[in-house]
Amino acid sequence: MSNTQRRTQAQRREETRARVLACARHRFGQQGYAATAIEDIARDAGSTIRPIYHYFGNKEALFEAVTESFEAELLSALQAPTAQGTAAGIAESWQRFMALCDTPGFVQVVLLDAPHVLGRERLRRSAVVREAQRRFDEMWPERPLSDADRELYARMLLAALTEAALMRGERRDYDSSAALVPLLMALDTV
Secondary structure, three states: OOOOOOOOHHHHHHHHHHHHHHHHHHHHHHHOOOOOOHHHHHHHOOOOOHHHHHHHOOHHHHHHHHHHHHHHHHHHHHHOOOOOOOHHHHHHHHHHHHHHHOOOOHHHHHHHHHHHHOOHHHHHHOHHHHHHHHHHHHHOOOOOOOHHHHHHHHHHHHHHHHHHHHHHHHOOOOOHHHHHHHHHHHHHHO
16 A cells, blocks of 8 residues: 555545645635635635535634634744844844735735634734734833733734735835834834
8 A cells, every 4th residue: 555545534634624725825815705705715625615614614714714824924934033122123023024925815814804804803812913012022121011002002013014015015116124224213212
């Protein structure tokens, strides 16, 4: 027997789940949540809709899994070594974020559709928002932030990142990193 024939049922299930997730990332990223049908994702995955409902429950739960997969990439990029707690560290994180904005589907799923489909309150428990809040605490250790302040700053950061990503999409030739330097310098003096 070859290795392909010896795959366990669990391995086959995981492969199917991963294939459905990859196809859903592609469809939701290209077409958006509203224009994507479960049947199209199933067809792309070479499957029926049954495994989608089995592994994910429904379209919204599948979309949440897709959103979480993109957010995991963002979290990984944000947690990569930087000069954390400094303007240079923020600039590095900015570059990583902007690179992710070029990943097919990221902006559509995470920044445009997720807040509407999954609800804005979901952001409070997002690992990405918690990481942003941790970064704020590192930036200003001498002045501890209240929970409300941390949440406000994280929301402001998300709004700014969303607008920056949309502008990047509108103006591909614009180098937003150059514009970031004076802003960071101003923040550093506050």
